[in-house]
Amino acid sequence: MVKRLAPNLRRDLSTALGEGPSKGIISLIILASVVLMFLGYRQAEIIPVYTPFPGAGHLNNLLMFPALYLMGVGPAGGRLSAKIRHPMLAGIIVWSFSHLLVNGDIASIVMFGGLGLWALVQMRLINQHEGPWEVPMPGNSLQDWKLALMTLFIFVVIAGIHWLFDHNPFLGTYG
Helix, strand or coil: CCCHHHHHHHHHHHHHHHHHHHHHHHHHHHHHHHHHHHHHHHCCCEECCCCCCCCCCHHHHHHHHHHHHHHHHHCCHHHHHHHCCCHHHHHHHHHHHHHHHHHEEEHHHHHHHHHHHHHHHHHHHHHHHCCCCCCCCCCCCCHHHHHHHHHHHHHHHHHHHHCCCCCCCCCCCCC
């Protein structure tokens, strides 16, 4: 959000340090914030707010495919990239919603709900600052198929990471 809410800060940092180093600093800050969110989430006390419905985990897993696919639409440059203005942010919204289906505690609501809300606000800010969308030329449909295979691979990797942290994503019910 800094790019849109405080553009002078980014410009001043680039002027003072140069384009490359300033992007590196911003990237490190983003990486540190993601790590701190993860650590905070893992250490938070579980305070239930609602109980996920039976089988919500299966719906979460199903929704992860479009979420991951959407996150890759822009870089893949396939035909779908000319149909959705903010595919990565839309993917984050689907991801956050699907995780709220299976995690009914306060820490999950704060983390997943907060990230979903952030994506919605980002869409609004981008639309305000950039004006009407200039629809790009659609890419090759082969890129969409490659992205589908990559999505499956990334899903498997993410499931493995969940297992690594002692969480089986295929139980079906977590609450």
